[in-house]
Amino acid sequence: xxxxxxxxxxxxxxxxxxxxxxxxxxxxxxxxxxxxxxxxxxxxxxxxxxxxxxxxxxxxxxxxxxxxxxxxxxxxxxxxxxxxxxxxxxxxxxxxxxxxxxxxxxxxxxxxxxxxxxxxxxxxxxxxxxxxxxxxxxxxxxxxxxxxxxxxxxxxxxxxxxxxxxxxxxxxxxxxxxxxxxxxxxxxxxxxxxxxxxxxxxxxxxxxxxxxxxxxxxxxxxxxxxxxxxxxxxxxxxxxxxxxxxxxxxxxxxxxxxxxxxxxxxxxxxxxxxxxxxxxxxxxxxxxxxxxxxxxxxxxxxxxxxxxxxxxx
Amino acid sequence: xxxxxxxxxxxxxxxxxxxxxxxxxxxxxxxxxxxxxxxxxxxxxxxxxxxxxxxxxxxxxxxxxxxxxxxxxxxxxxxxxxxxxxxxxxxxxxxxxxxxxxxxxxxxxxxxxxxxxxxxxxxxxxxxxxxxxxxxxxxxxxxxxxxxxxxxxxxxxxxxxxxxxxxxxxxxxxxxxxxxxxxxxxxxxxxxxxxxxxxxxxxxxxxxxxxxxxxxxxxxxxxxxxxxxxxxxxxxxxxxxxxxxxxxxxxxxxxxxxxxxxxxxxxxxxxxxxxxxxxxxxxxxxxxxxxxxxxxxxxxxxxxxxxxxxxxxxxxxxxxxxxxxxxxxxxxxxxxxxxxxxxxxxxxxxxxxxxxxxxxxxxxxxxxxxxxxxxxxxxxxxxxxxxxxxxxxxxxxxxxxxxxxxxxxxxxxxxxxxxxxxxxxxxxxxxxxxxxxxxxxxxxxxxxxxxxxxxxxxxxxxxxxxxxxxxxxxxxxxxxxxxxxxxxxxxxxxxxxxxxxxxxxxxxxxxxxxxxx
Numbered sequence: 001x002x003x004x005x006x007x008x009x010x011x012x013x014x015x016x017x018x019x020x021x022x023x024x025x026x027x028x029x030x031x032x033x034x035x036x037x038x039x040x041x042x043x044x045x046x047x048x049x050x051x052x053x054x055x056x057x058x059x060x061x062x063x064x065x066x067x068x069x070x071x072x073x074x075x076x077x078x079x080x081x082x083x084x085x086x087x088x089x090x091x092x093x094x095x096x097x098x099x100x101x102x103x104x105x106x107x108x109x110x111x112x113x114x115x116x117x118x119x120x121x122x123x124x125x126x127x128x129x130x131x132x133x134x135x136x137x138x139x140x141x142x143x144x145x146x147x148x149x150x151x152x153x154x155x156x157x158x159x160x161x162x163x164x165x166x167x168x169x170x171x172x173x174x175x176x177x178x179x180x181x182x183x184x185x186x187x188x189x190x191x192x193x194x195x196x197x198x199x200x201x202x203x204x205x206x207x208x209x210x211x212x213x214x215x216x217x218x219x220x221x222x223x224x225x226x227x228x229x230x231x232x233x234x235x236x237x238x239x240x241x242x243x244x245x246x247x248x249x250x251x252x253x254x255x256x257x258x259x260x261x262x263x264x265x266x267x268x269x270x271x272x273x274x275x276x277x278x279x280x281x282x283x284x285x286x287x288x289x290x291x292x293x294x295x296x297x298x299x300x301x302x303x304x305x306x307x308x309x310x311x312x313x
Numbered sequence: 314x315x316x317x318x319x320x321x322x323x324x325x326x327x328x329x330x331x332x333x334x335x336x337x338x339x340x341x342x343x344x345x346x347x348x349x350x351x352x353x354x355x356x357x358x359x360x361x362x363x364x365x366x367x368x369x370x371x372x373x374x375x376x377x378x379x380x381x382x383x384x385x386x387x388x389x390x391x392x393x394x395x396x397x398x399x400x401x402x403x404x405x406x407x408x409x410x411x412x413x414x415x416x417x418x419x420x421x422x423x424x425x426x427x428x429x430x431x432x433x434x435x436x437x438x439x440x441x442x443x444x445x446x447x448x449x450x451x452x453x454x455x456x457x458x459x460x461x462x463x464x465x466x467x468x469x470x471x472x473x474x475x476x477x478x479x480x481x482x483x484x485x486x487x488x489x490x491x492x493x494x495x496x497x498x499x500x501x502x503x504x505x506x507x508x509x510x511x512x513x514x515x516x517x518x519x520x521x522x523x524x525x526x527x528x529x530x531x532x533x534x535x536x537x538x539x540x541x542x543x544x545x546x547x548x549x550x551x552x553x554x555x556x557x558x559x560x561x562x563x564x565x566x567x568x569x570x571x572x573x574x575x576x577x578x579x580x581x582x583x584x585x586x587x588x589x590x591x592x593x594x595x596x597x598x599x600x601x602x603x604x605x606x607x608x609x610x611x612x613x614x615x616x617x618x619x620x621x622x623x624x625x626x627x628x629x630x631x632x633x634x635x636x637x638x639x640x641x642x643x644x645x646x647x648x649x650x651x652x653x654x655x656x657x658x659x660x661x662x663x664x665x666x667x668x669x670x671x672x673x674x675x676x677x678x679x680x681x682x683x684x685x686x687x688x689x690x691x692x693x694x695x696x697x698x699x700x701x702x703x704x705x706x707x708x709x710x711x712x713x714x715x716x717x718x719x720x721x722x723x724x725x726x727x728x729x730x731x732x733x734x735x736x737x738x739x740x741x742x743x744x745x746x747x748x749x750x751x752x753x754x755x756x757x758x759x760x761x762x763x764x765x766x767x768x769x770x771x772x773x774x775x776x777x778x779x780x781x782x783x784x785x786x787x788x789x790x791x792x793x794x795x796x797x798x799x800x801x802x803x804x805x806x807x808x809x810x811x812x813x814x815x816x817x818x819x820x821x822x823x824x825x826x827x828x829x830x
Contacts, residue, residue, distance in 0.1 A: 211410070214472075229409050
């Protein structure tokens with residue numbers, strides 16, 4: 001177990017290092033120097049040079065990378081070119097929206113997908129299964145912004161149960177949570193549909209295994225075999241998908257953030273790109289990559305928790 | 314007492330079992346023997362109420378005056394595991410890989426007796442002790458992957474007999490095991506029938522296993538029982554032609570040409586194949602030296618894990634050596650991409666599993682022509698494919714078929730045709746007939762003998778089954794723990810084994826008593 005853990009951790013560290021170097025050099029290679037962008041096209045060459053020097057843009061690439069990475073390790077992500085505020089603060093503020101949103105969406109997706117997947121697998125080939133498969137197909141096909149607009153129409157405009165958009169901040173937790181419910185529902189729907197299908201097919205495959213037959217010969221009902229023996233064995237592919245979905249939800253919610261006027265990470269990155277605020281883009285992408293790597297590590301831990309063959313490897 | 318009366322099963326209207334009648338008496342072993350597809354397993358599944366979807370059963374399977382075939386599913390769930398236990402052929406996959414062995418045995422007790430986990434585990438401990446897995450070496454917290462095939466089969470037996478059922482159904486329980494492990498598991502089953510007074514329904518295709526185990530035996534063919542009676546009377550009298558064919562096939566020895574003067578073809582000298590494992594190292598081959606003569610057929614036997622397949626892999630140049638060397642035709646065999654193609658083309662291999670060794674999306678002509686990538690595809694390759702098909706007893710027209718259109722025996726013929734097509738000097742046969750029914754096996758062994766005589770082939774014939782190896786080999790080599798412990802001509806080796814391990818292997822060979830034949 002320790003060996004498995006330490007190997008995973010080394011992989012995690014190396015991935016972070018490689019990713020940070022890649023992110024840094026790619027943004028460096030993009031045409032359009034941030035200094036010239038800040039000063040506009042009519043700037044004097046001397047002013048440009050002075051600003052570049054002030055921003056450290058005249059240093060060689062490896063030095064700039066080392067300085068950047070060193071500062072990040074101390075929590076200093078630099079200052080936004082556009083807003084002249086510390087990037088770390090900006091990202092933190094946005095994460096307060098995006099992280100709870102992603103977690104809520106994923107929790108919803110799992111809460112829906114688990115019973116639906118189990119139900120469909122138990123009725124494989126029968127009407128219930130066909131219905132679920134059709135419904136999940138629809139759930140994947142529906143664009144989530146359309147579903148989001150539908151939710152707004154029903155729950156905000158007609159019923160007036162929940163706000164149609166905006167985020168009041170965490171000073172009022174109930175209002176903050178309330179404003180995240182509709183967006184997380186909109187995000188969760190296609191994810192739940194994908195997850196339910198993956199779980200169903202993993203369960204169906206597991207049900208053909210010899211140990212399921214053994215379990216039936218012990219006197220377990222089909223439902224008991226499904227829950228006690230098949231489910232855990234079917235979890236491995238589900239965990240893989242879950243990890244990928246979380247990573248996607250963290251930054252991929254940009255359309256939903258726009259529909260609901262949420263100050264999330266996705267919108268911030270989009271704005272930073274259009275404004276060529278490279279330092280914000282760089283830092284935000286790095287945070288996202290770090291989150292993906294951390295989630296992958298957690299998924300690896302979950303694999304080991306599920307499968308004893310990995311624990312004792 | 315469980316009694317089957319005129320049990321018939323049809324799947325989607327197609328009859329699978331017809332009028333099967335059997336008495337399964339307490340303290341008795343009843344054997345069902347026959348080839349694959351004869352309905353043996355279906356009979357067992359019908360008793361368990363675990364028939365596949367679309368199956369309809371008629372007739373009666375009586376237990377305590379109630380017909381099992383008419384019981385609702387909930388009632389059957391209470392009977393399965395409590396009154397009737399079952400074990401299956403494949404111990405490697407029969408247990409849940411994510412559950413400890415203790416919990417898997419305890420689950421039966423908790424399910425049927427409502428025991429709490431602790432007392433169920435205590436009882437599970439007793440049952441595991443009973444099947445020969447003592448607590449000192451086999452704690453309840455072990456997972457299936459930490460056990461060998463034989464040990465896993467013991468766990469499967471423990472959970473099947475946990476509640477002392479009236480009937481234990483054992484479907485080919487030792488087919489996937491070595492002879493020595495097989496002998497121990499069969500002993501255990503016999504002891505359980507004796508001590509616990511349960512009835513045992515033993516399903517096997519192996520007549521010799523049946524001879525040593527069953528009190529009564531029923532021979533099945535195409536879903537019917539064609540002959541039944543006490544084991545001795547069925548074995549002695551063999552009234553039905555099908556019984557006679559099975560007997561003839563299981564004792565079949567292919568005609569063997571006299572051993573030619575041996576010019577060495579393969580020379581293995583002091584071969585060492587070492588692996589690094591979690592707890593140190595493993596020497597799968599620990600200084601193995603072996604010569605295979607041109608035109609010679611060498612049988613290689615030993616228990617699983619003794620290094621048989623590793624030896625085959627290094628000879629084929631699939632695994633590197635850590636010491637010693639291998640020569641073919643005097644040229645060095647090296648692993649991976651370093652071996653010249655013309656040297657690699659001198660050897661071919663046929664594996665055990667005729668289902669997994671072919672790409673299901675390719676047609677037969679493409680499958681058979683694949684080895685030509687070693688030699689360059691000749692212009693007349695289609696003719697050669699046709700000739701190879703004819704040679705192994707198939708039709709040239711089969712070239713356009715896909716692999717799923719063939720039976721297991723036909724697939725093994727195709728595997729042999731594929732090996733033959735570039736005219737190699739050596740064919741390695743790794744458990745190549747182990748998965749085949751006795752009659753098909755006899756035909757394949759004849760085919761191999763004929764091809765060898767026609768083409769002067771050398772064989773390295775690997776098997777855990779000494780009785781098969783004996784019939785086809787000029788010389789038998791016995792391996793144990795990465796070393797060759799004894800070698801010699803088949804008659805001498807089986808008749809008067811010298812090494813302890815060979816003696817154990819020979820003693821464990823199931824036999825039909827001489828006086829019955």
